[in-house]
Amino acid sequence: MRLVILGAGESGVGTALLGKKEGYEVFVSDFGSISEKYQKILNEEKIEWEQQQHTESKILNADVVVKSPGIPDKAPIVKKLHEKGIKVISEIEFVYQFAKNTSIAITGSNGKTTTTMLTYHLLKQEGLNVGLAGNIGESYAKQVAIDPEKLFVLELSSFQLDGNIDYNPHIAIITNISPDHLDRYEYKYENYIASKFRITMNQTEEDYLIYDADDEAINNWLKNNQTKAQLVPFSLTKKFEKGAYLEDNNIIAMINNEKITVPVAEIAIEGKHNVKNAMAATLVAQMMRVRKQTIRESLSNFQNAEHRLEKVAKINKVQYINDSKATNVNATYFALESMNTPTVWIVGGVDKGNDYDELMTFVHEKVKAIICLGIDNTKIINAFSPIVDLIVEASSMEEAVKLASKASEEGDTVLLSPACASFDLFTSYEDRGTQFKNEVQKL
Known part of the structure; x- marks a missing residue:
């Protein structure tokens, strides 16, 4: 049985190891580049792999294909697999x-x-x-x-x-x-x-x-x-x-x-x-x-996950909270709901079709200033400028944290809860949260 795996991240490489153990002939193909850590594992296990391309002759002869959840169904290689009637499933x-x-x-x-x-x-x-x-x-x-x-x-x-x-x-x-x-x-x-x-x-x-x-x-x-x-x-x-x-x-x-x-x-x-x-x-x-x-x-x-309403530090009696994992409006809704002090809110990133209406009541009640952290902040500014007097834009985490520190006073909270994906300025929400924590420590 030939097992082809599309995407060589954590789940793809794990699937390759299990496939080999269960007796499959395994081939791993990633359209991007494969990290050195995963290349090493695949080489040690003598599993064939390729990067920065999908060689159709090595993929379209699969008995079963496991694709990374990040690859959409409309990707050309996935469409071809479906046309040939080859089963494309998840790691799970x-x-x-x-x-x-x-x-x-x-x-x-x-x-x-x-x-x-x-x-x-x-x-x-x-x-x-x-x-x-x-x-x-x-x-x-x-x-x-x-x-x-x-x-x-x-x-x-x-x-x-x-x-x-x-x-x-x-x-x-x-x-x-x-x-x-x-x-x-x-x-x-x-x-x-x-x-x-x-x-x-x-x-x-x-x-x-x-x-x-x-x-x-x-x-x-x-x-x-x-x-x-x-x-x-x-x-x-x-x-x-x-x-x-x-x-x-x-x-x-x-x-x-x-x-x-x-x-x-x-x-x-x-x-x-x-x-x-x-x-x-x-x-x-x-x-x-x-x-x-x-x-x-x-x-x-119980200790919660990093980047999820994580208390970072209290500086000059201002509490800094890292909620970088809030990549959608609903997650930010919960974050704002749990605030009980005047809040300086750092928000923005790649918008996934967000509707900010459900946040209006909390923003009106609790948010004293907004720092927009994204390449395109038009939608956020249009949504909240009628109810928040101070809205400023930042093009880096360093700038955002400095602006938030200036806008806050004793007893306030600075909340990073972006309500958006992170890929415009950061590699991931973890990278965004880590940068926030590092900049807070520098204050």
Whole structure:
């Protein structure tokens, strides 16, 4: 069997290692350049590869093709594969047939990284043999090649779900849905929503779908479509016999008539959205028979992901917060919602069809100045100039942080929460967040 892998990043190289272990003839092709680290791994394993080109004669003879989630379906080589009827799948779809244990899969427009890390943390603290993969950490393929017995907690983006055909997680979570990546979905919100719900399409009556029952897009989908999975909702406003809800500032989670109570005040991560993330993770932990004591302890000692509402430093009594991972409007909505001091907001980057209307109330209430950090800031300036007096543009992180420091005074917060992708001025949201932290330390 010939396995061709398009894209030689973390997931592509991991898939190559697993493919070789499982006896496939493997070829890796990347239209960009392959980093030296990955070239070395492929060479050591004697796996054939190419970069900066796609040689059709070596690709169109594949039995199966695994493509990187970053490569769109409209890429010429993918179109040719489809025309020839060659199966093009995701890393997740390829790997899951070799994993010996069930998996827990988490998707959503926002909150999926925190919920994935929190779920992993809860299961690990209980001593389960658990792995963390998908859109986060080391590749799922590479980890299954090493230990196929592990129980995996997978963070899945809509792009990863698009390549799934038979993949079936035992427990699926949809944290929320808001417009994102619409450029990949013909600018149709319903296409993006359908993509998220691919997480449950192969689930059976023995599986579970945990979801935010306060989310309009999720509720509408469930009203009009069917899943075989058992539905397990969580909410800040409604109560359930099976699911999680709030009562007197406690999270109550009920599964199989077993109840656990966790005071919101004891959760390590702040903000309403994180109460929901904690609800989802708690429900998984209960399903996996984690002890109540472990659940409570783990929720109180959890450390969130870097670049997600990360407190960087307090300088001249101004708090600097790095939320570079907020690459869409909805993520920034949660960030602004959790601010309780006057805020200098650093925003901007590559706009993915953003609509800033939903931020207006928070911006009006909390934001005293805006620093635009992007090549084209017209849309942001037009949206917010009627309600924010001070809006300035910066062309580098150094300039943005200096301007923010000038615009802030004792008791304020400077928040980097861009609501946009980072590729105009930075290599990634991590690069953007790291530069922010470095510039803050220089103040």
